[in-house]
Amino acid sequence: MTYTISTVQSDSNMAVYVYEKSGKTTPLNSLYSPEKEAQRFLKKMSSLKNNFIVILGYGNGELFEQLVKSDVYKQNAHFLFIEPFQEVLVRDVHREIINSQRDKLTFIHYKNLTSISFMSFLNEYIGMPTSIQVHPNYIKIEEPIIKDCLQVINEGIKTKQISDNTEMWFAKDWIIEPLLNIQNTKKAIKIHTLKDKFKGERAILVAAGPSLQQHIEFLKDNKDFFHIFVVGPALRVLLDNGIEPDYVLSIDAGQLNYDTHFKGIVFEGTLIYETVSNSSIQTNHQGRLVVSKTANDYISPQFVDNLSEVLKRSPSVAVFTMRAIIYFGFSEVYLVGQDLALIDGEYYAKGVKHHAAVQNEKEELVVTNNLGQPVGTTRPLKIFLETFEAIIKTLPADIAIFNLSKHGAKIEGTIFIEESVITKEMKNIIILDEEPQEILIDPLAVLKEFTGKLKGLQKQVFEAKDNLDRLIQIGLVTANDMPKVVKDFSGIRNHPILVEVLLANVTFMFKKINNEFQLFDLKKRYMSQDYLELITELETFYALIGKLCTEIIKDERIKNYK
Incomplete structure (x- = not known):
């Protein structure tokens, strides 16, 4: 038997969607006060900071209404509302808010959600914690579509892992083969x-x-x-x-x-x-x-x-x-x-x-x-x-x-x-026009220049990494140590070989460390452990880039290029 979605009025005179199947009804919001229900729900989320938050269930929109007025909204990175039921519509005023604040809010119906589309959010907010919240009344619904939503989210996480593994596996080839x-x-x-x-x-x-x-x-x-x-x-x-x-x-x-x-x-x-x-x-x-x-x-x-x-x-x-x-x-x-x-x-x-x-x-x-x-x-x-x-x-x-x-x-x-x-209709013969290609530069000369720049970046990365290794070994990092860490990172981050070549092929690693730096406000008070965790992540990033530089420089295909 299929379900039906209808609407009733709550005691506070708000429209509330009601899910019904096999004679059993479940309101998608509180029939007493959707407003107070939303406020209680957000209070439980008050400890979340700098999160990418997925909320399963839009309901009548009161949770959205209260969210955008709350501290929870201010202190987190992005909110993705996923609505399982196509019959549940977004309020016009909320649609306007979403359209004007796309960097902060997204709404999507389940039928338009795929593991790939969810992976794109994970890519954007990598390095930030992901929190998955289910609207309290949606938990009560025994409908496969709810489990299916959570399954797609899970598949998106696994798809992200496959994508990252592919980038790591082919990173060197994706740089070398265009040269060859x-x-x-x-x-x-x-x-x-x-x-x-x-x-x-x-x-x-x-x-x-x-x-x-x-x-x-x-x-x-x-x-x-x-x-x-x-x-x-x-x-x-x-x-x-x-x-x-x-x-x-x-x-x-x-x-x-x-x-x-x-x-x-x-x-x-x-x-x-x-x-x-x-x-x-x-x-x-x-x-x-x-x-x-x-x-x-x-x-x-x-x-x-x-x-x-x-x-x-x-x-x-x-x-x-x-x-x-x-x-x-x-x-x-x-x-x-x-x-x-x-x-x-x-x-x-x-x-x-x-x-x-x-x-x-x-x-x-x-x-x-x-x-x-x-x-x-x-x-x-x-x-x-x-x-x-x-x-x-x-x-x-x-x-x-x-x-x-x-x-x-x-x-x-x-x-x-x-x-x-399938009918048989004679195909037309299409002639592909040959294009004369002007040789602008000697590829061997550019290859030499490329490897020279790569060695320069490698040297810069290893010097910055040595500084981080020293701090990690000591086990104590203060605010006075951070300006040099940030300066080194800024210099490396803006290196054209890093940005246009290496990180173009290991995007997830750069996005992760970049997001973590953006969240790290040096003007606030932090404990030594906070600094230590950040530079440990940065050291891992430097180690990866340094290793990739070394592997490309020493690759036999580069040495034997003619």
Whole structure:
């Protein structure tokens, strides 16, 4: 049985939402005095300071009303209201307050909440405590949607951990590979020249999911009727079956990506790559190159003219492919092998080479497939699913996305379609215009300059770290010690190599320490232990940056660069 939401008047003459299911009613606010109820709730939160506070349940808005007048509001960083019930609406006056104070307030209905959107808040307020509060009357509701809200919040926390781990794992590669790609990027067609070039055409996006093998014959029969875009891991399967795709795409910086999916392959079609893509892929490619600047890559533009960032950073090559296809102007997109789930326990299609990272993937979550049945998936695949859905929500109505995966995850906004009803219409041949690229500067000279600046930063960081190590060893920090600590940090924080290169690829670490410094007001009275905790965090930050500098300088790829 479904629930209903109605309204009644409280004893204090305020409108109160009432939840009802199976004859049981639960008011979402006190029927006596929502105002006093809100004040009692806020009193319990009075000890919270400099927190990112999540409040589950808006109710009739009285909690919001009392919050913005309270000390709790003044002494904390941000408040995120999540309302589980779509029927509960925000007061117009509160909407105006939220719109005028976006740095302090956010309201979102549960249906618009994803683990990725919640992760964005954690990214913004990293280094600050996160406090999750549930409106007192919402606790009484026995409705799955309440648990689902808390589950999405939990998934957002885990998604954040995955994102941070990915940054740490690839930080060095994301800096080195753009340097190694310079010669490739110089001669490549710039992706911005392809905007809307395929207007009105139809594309097939071929991913490497388990259902790919079921559609091999369909791809063979339709290669003349669609522009075929294939992600790197699925390329070998298509070539082994005599299918020559039009485009293959790559974004992964790891050498493992080249060794597993590209090494030994002969493909003369067009390779579309991001500037962080492993350079061995581009260097050994025998066909045309199209390049897209990776977000946060500040190295490539120093070498290559007219290199602009037009596609957002993507968590997977399939998401990158989707963004590229939309940017190129296609009117219809057909997804093949885009399962985003473990079908019969399998991550990849038969014929796709597996590397260690996916050999032991197990079900972590359950989603719904295109038959309305539950299917297991992994946490990273769920992130990709939510990203696909977020992209599709932004598309104009004249772009249609079809999904051929019957047993894969249902992607909201796509239309499930059987092969048999897809029509054959001859595709137009689109010529990609070659762009002459002016060489502005010798890359070897810039590389030498880059490593020189990196060594300068490394020296600066280690000197500041030595000062902190001395204070930590003594175990006593006074206000007199802090001006030098702050001065050192300011000098390092403004170093262009740190800001534009290193921290662009380990964003969470910089945001965390920056937030902690902003919260630390030297004009107030602090105990030695407070100072000690701050400089201990800062010392960890310096150690990370120093280690990254050292690893880049000593990396064999840098030493052997030609």
